[in-house]
Amino acid sequence: MNWLDEINWNEDGLVPAIAQDHQSGRVLMMAWMNRESLGLTVQENRAIYWSRSRGRLWRKGEESGHVQKLHELRLDCDADVIILMVEQLGGIACHTGRESCFYRLYRDGGWQTVDAVIKDPHAIYKEHTHE
């Protein structure tokens, strides 16, 4: 059986993909993949997601240069979530110019931004989008 057939794609044909820094272990982001994007991720050895908002393949870093090089790919027990251990080029995964998308911490009844912006998003993207 093809390894892609073993995945329990959801009703939209997608699976959540968690990208984690292969050295520090920091979770950088979570996005979605369909069958084609996961196949291409392995083929091209870089994270390629399915952008639900734009309805097209999203080669992470295609505009920003912040490519995620694939080091390791894992599947969970229910075969419905994957982890990508990646090398994050540029050290920035988030469209806000931060290392990780998870820069807000719950504290005292609210979400507090605790991580610094490394690079101004306007200097990363021609237009301010998620790439």
Next chain:
Amino acid sequence: MNWLDEINWNEDGLVPAIAQDHQSGRVLMMAWMNRESLGLTVQENRAIYWSRSRGRLWRKGEESGHVQKLHELRLDCDADVIILMVEQLGGIACHTGRESCFYRLYRDGGWQTVDAVIKDPHAIYKEHTHE
């Protein structure tokens, strides 16, 4: 505004929740939370998920004793994914008796089980379920 109102719940009123070991950084599992379960997670300082298969709250460790004590809670840029930094009691998060649910590694065109079972699931659960 209430901190729970800032979350972009999906069409089913859920959000993916990634549980990560607060010391090693290992991703242990991904499950889902609704508004009630996330509120209770903070209130009780332990991971409480929403079980989609059983349609009820799932106090992680309710049967197994493998409670996840909450150390830190983070929200991503789109406010539609959360991370729980947890202390995993018993050192086992997966219903297969492994530390992490992500015990399968992609290698040579297939998924290979690379992590050992720490404890026989039959010794963990009265019935072999996800708790």
